[in-house]
Amino acid sequence: xxxxxxxxxxxxxxxxxxxxxxxxxxxxxxxxxxxxxxxxxxxxxxxxxxxxxxxxxxxxxxxxxxxxxxxxxxxxxxxxxxxxxxxxxxxxxxxxxxxxxxxxxxxxxxxxxxxxxxxxxxxxxxxxxxxxxxxxxxxxxxxxxxxxxxxxxxxxxxxxxxxxxxxxxxxxxxxxxxxxxxxxxxxxxxxxxxxxxxxxxxxxxxxxxxxxxxxxxxxxxxxxxxxxxxxxxxxxxxxxxxxxxxxxxxxxxxxxxxxxxxxxxxxxxxxxxxxxxxxxxxxxxxxxxxxxxxxxxxxxxxxxxxxxxxxxxxxxxxxxxxxxxxxxxxxxxxxxxxxxxxxxxxxxxxxxxxxxxxxxxxxxxxxxxxxxxxxxxxxxxxxxxxxxxxxxxxxxxxxxxxxxxxxxxxxxxxxxxxxxxxxxxxxxxxxxxxxxxxxxxxxxxxxxxxxxxxxxxxxxxxxxxxxxxxxxxxxxxxxxxxxxxxxxxxxxxxxxxxxxxxxxxxxxxxxxxxxxxxxxxxxxxxxxxxxxxxxxxxxxxxxxxxxxxxxxxxxxxxxxxxxxxxxxxxxxxxxxxxxxxxxxxxxxxxxxxxxxxxxxxxxxxxxxxxxxxxxxxxxxxxxxxxxxxxxxxxxxxxxxxxxxxxxxxxxxxxxxxxxxxxxxxxxxxxxxxxxxxxxxxxxxxxxxxxxxxxxxxxxxxxxxxxxxxxxxxxxxxxxxxxxxxxx
Numbered sequence: 001x002x003x004x005x006x007x008x009x010x011x012x013x014x015x016x017x018x019x020x021x022x023x024x025x026x027x028x029x030x031x032x033x034x035x036x037x038x039x040x041x042x043x044x045x046x047x048x049x050x051x052x053x054x055x056x057x058x059x060x061x062x063x064x065x066x067x068x069x070x071x072x073x074x075x076x077x078x079x080x081x082x083x084x085x086x087x088x089x090x091x092x093x094x095x096x097x098x099x100x101x102x103x104x105x106x107x108x109x110x111x112x113x114x115x116x117x118x119x120x121x122x123x124x125x126x127x128x129x130x131x132x133x134x135x136x137x138x139x140x141x142x143x144x145x146x147x148x149x150x151x152x153x154x155x156x157x158x159x160x161x162x163x164x165x166x167x168x169x170x171x172x173x174x175x176x177x178x179x180x181x182x183x184x185x186x187x188x189x190x191x192x193x194x195x196x197x198x199x200x201x202x203x204x205x206x207x208x209x210x211x212x213x214x215x216x217x218x219x220x221x222x223x224x225x226x227x228x229x230x231x232x233x234x235x236x237x238x239x240x241x242x243x244x245x246x247x248x249x250x251x252x253x254x255x256x257x258x259x260x261x262x263x264x265x266x267x268x269x270x271x272x273x274x275x276x277x278x279x280x281x282x283x284x285x286x287x288x289x290x291x292x293x294x295x296x297x298x299x300x301x302x303x304x305x306x307x308x309x310x311x312x313x314x315x316x317x318x319x320x321x322x323x324x325x326x327x328x329x330x331x332x333x334x335x336x337x338x339x340x341x342x343x344x345x346x347x348x349x350x351x352x353x354x355x356x357x358x359x360x361x362x363x364x365x366x367x368x369x370x371x372x373x374x375x376x377x378x379x380x381x382x383x384x385x386x387x388x389x390x391x392x393x394x395x396x397x398x399x400x401x402x403x404x405x406x407x408x409x410x411x412x413x414x415x416x417x418x419x420x421x422x423x424x425x426x427x428x429x430x431x432x433x434x435x436x437x438x439x440x441x442x443x444x445x446x447x448x449x450x451x452x453x454x455x456x457x458x459x460x461x462x463x464x465x466x467x468x469x470x471x472x473x474x475x476x477x478x479x480x481x482x483x484x485x486x487x488x489x490x491x492x493x494x495x496x497x498x499x500x501x502x503x504x505x506x507x508x509x510x511x512x513x514x515x516x517x518x519x520x521x522x523x524x525x526x527x528x529x530x531x532x533x534x535x536x537x538x539x540x541x542x543x544x545x546x547x548x549x550x551x552x553x554x555x556x557x558x559x560x561x562x563x564x565x566x567x568x569x570x571x572x573x574x575x576x577x578x579x580x581x582x583x584x585x586x587x588x589x590x591x592x593x594x595x596x597x598x599x600x601x602x603x604x605x606x607x608x609x610x611x612x613x614x615x616x617x618x619x620x621x622x623x624x625x626x627x628x629x630x631x632x633x634x635x636x637x638x639x640x641x642x643x644x645x646x647x648x649x650x651x652x653x654x655x656x657x658x659x660x661x662x663x664x665x666x667x668x669x670x671x672x673x674x675x676x677x678x679x680x681x682x683x684x685x686x687x688x689x690x691x692x693x694x695x696x697x698x699x700x701x702x703x704x705x706x707x708x709x710x711x712x713x714x715x716x717x718x719x720x721x722x723x724x725x726x727x
Contacts, residue, residue, distance in 0.1 A: 008169070009169055009170075046168035047168060049152065049161070059140045060208055060209055061204070067163075071204075073199055074165060076110075078162075082121055084471050086406050089332070098182065107194065108190060112136060112138060113149070114144075120470060132220070133220045156174055160173040171185045177317075217549075221531075222236045224236070226248075226536075232246070235279075235544070237258065238276060240259045241260060241273045246568075250551075255268070256268045256271055263293045266305065266306060276288050278335030285300055287338075290333070294329070295312075297309065308326055310353075312326070321382050328382040330382065334356040339436065341365070341367075342370045342371060342372055343376070352412070355387075365379055371385055372399070387399070394451035404423065409487065410423060411476045414436070426473055446469040457469065457470045461504060473530045473531065478534045492511060494526070494554070508522065509522070510524075512525055513527040520560065521554065524561040526548065529544060534556070548564075592683060596700055599701045601718065604705055606667055608667055611665075612716050613663070615662060616661040617719065618684065618723075619722070620657065620724055626684065632684050632685055633651055633683055634661060634682045636651070636678065641673065647668075673707070676704075676705045680701045685697075701722075
């Protein structure tokens with residue numbers, strides 16, 4: 001049992017820390033650590049870490065690990081972390097580098113001890129998602145009840161504890177920013193015990209959770225935004241380290257960066273990001289919070305180029321700023337939104353930044369201008385606007401004296417009487433406002449009055465401080481209804497806030513982390529949604545349903561969660577971009593056999609620009625299986641109305657008939673006739689299991705369209721169901 005926990009290390013390690021401050025050379029420092037280890041190793045009684053309970057859940061391993069049996073003969077770094085904590089995330093690159101330098105065969109093992117702050121973080125599936133999101137490749141134990149945390153009297157996230165080969169505690173490092181000491185202490189500890197023959201070179205059974213996952217079009221999308229026209233979406237495909245620009249039917253227009261992390265400017269094909277989050281689009285320009293690169297990037301869709309406009313590529317500790325963007329170090333930007341300066345003559349001349357890493361809100365001046373309670377600033381300057389840098393839930397009339405706790409989402413309401421930024425302040429579980437007249441920071445909903453209490457979370461609909469949230473990551477303003485929507489991430493819900501009455505209520509989600517598209521908002525479910533946006537016309541809301549790897553679409557007028565947006569790769573879909581190409585594509589489509597049935601569907605009333613989703617569900621005869629090597633496909637025709645097909649996805653593969661195939665179709669904005677017939681066809685090749693006989697079968701669905709001038713609804717789903725019969 002550890003005698004007095006980490007406190008038992010304090011006297012000797014404090015002496016060492018002071019001595020290291022006076023040491024001038026690396027050799028002196030190494031000698032001091034070596035002497036310290038001799039002293040600690042010769043103690044009459046080790047400060048020993050207790051064994052982890054055998055019933056705890058482990059990740060990234062082949063089974064539970066015993067600290068005193070499996071890790072005997074290893075130098076172990078215990079990382080006490082919780083996955084919501086930005087300081088814990090800042091430590092991961094150091095641990096990753098340490099793992100690259102020393103393997104288990106060298107005698108080093110890192111073990112993540114996940115000690116949850118929020119109830120949602122105790123759930124194993126959510127920790128699995130975090131391990132994938134942050135590319136953690138060492139063993140992690142879910143210490144949901146914080147047993148080891150309490151045994152060792154750990155008091156803060158993150159805390160590192162370095163153990164010797166007997167499970168004996170040697171060092172502790174509290175907080176982030178101790179990279180030099182971490183590497184010094186670890187390397188000398190390995191050397192010290194190797195000389196004594198106490199290091200074992202056996203391998204530990206690592207089984208990475210990420211290796212068992214099927215590929216997915218999106219991986220942990222963190223944020224989504226829509227352009228002013230409502231026709232283009234921008235998705236931060238965070239886990240794939242890329243930005244996608246799509247049509248509203250999910251058809252990809254641009255893929256920028258990915259699939260691996262990196263830091264490169266240049267053309268779209270060569271640019272690289274590292275876990276990008278917030279995005280903002282105006283016309284042909286997108287700004288990106290490139291979170292783990294600690295950069296703000298600019299994407300020019302016309303030039304197809306990516307450039308860096310703020311940050312130097314390493315984590316900054318400056319809490320004031322004021323340098324030109326590309327010379328100004330910044331820390332873990334999590335969201336961005338356009339705004340206007342006080343004295344500026346141009347619209348959108350400021351980019352507001354949720355600077356999660358320093359618990360502040362910053363500004364990047366896109367043009368010369370002035371901020372509330374500030375002086376004139378030159379174009380390109382990047383500086384702190386609000387937040388002292390202390391991690392607090394502190395409201396104040398002076399923006400620099402206010403305190404935030406990992407602000408992670410921003411939205412702007414420029415109209416009166418609001419004229420403010422809304423801030424999703426994740427670690428205080430609140431939504432706050434910053435006035436764009438005078439910089440006053442106020443509370444809107446969630447949290448509690450004590451600015452130092454960052455544990456006032458829950459899932460309670462109510463007014464102001466009586467409402468409770470759990471680690472909200474996103475906010476978006478609905479100009480049409482004058483309402484604010486909140487991604488209440490750890491409650492797996494979308495909340496709606498009336499800022500006038502300070503009333504906060506559940507709009508969508510059940511509170512359960514799962515993936516259900518129900519018949520209503522409150523029967524549908526999410527899993528840690530990280531971002532959301534609303535069309536300018538207020539009709540559709542798009543939600544980055546992060547842990548479900550989806551963008552979900554909510555119709556705010558019908559209150560129906562209509563679908564998960566299909567992400568359609570250009571290569572998986574034929575999209576003719578002009579009429580001559582289109583005619584070639586049509587003539588090259590497969591011909592169905594004459595025996596193929598033609599199913600007549602009821603007439604559908606639609607409007608120009610409307611989205612239709614055909615949901616194709618085909619069933620084979622008993623004892624048959626799909627020939628996956630054959631060109632199984634669907635395709636769309638419109639014999640007398642080829643104008644309908646301009647710019648459409650005309651065909652695609654059918655890979656798996658056990659689930660429905662989603663076929664998106666959007667009516668042109670200008671329609672050449674009031675009536676038309678669309679045909680959706682499918683061609684399958686399948687074989688009888690008991691014989692070598694294979695056959696081709698086809699089906700055609702005829703969908704008459706009545707095209708009206710009034711909007712019938714932004715999205716309609718049509719089921720196309722057919723069972724093929726035995727010959």
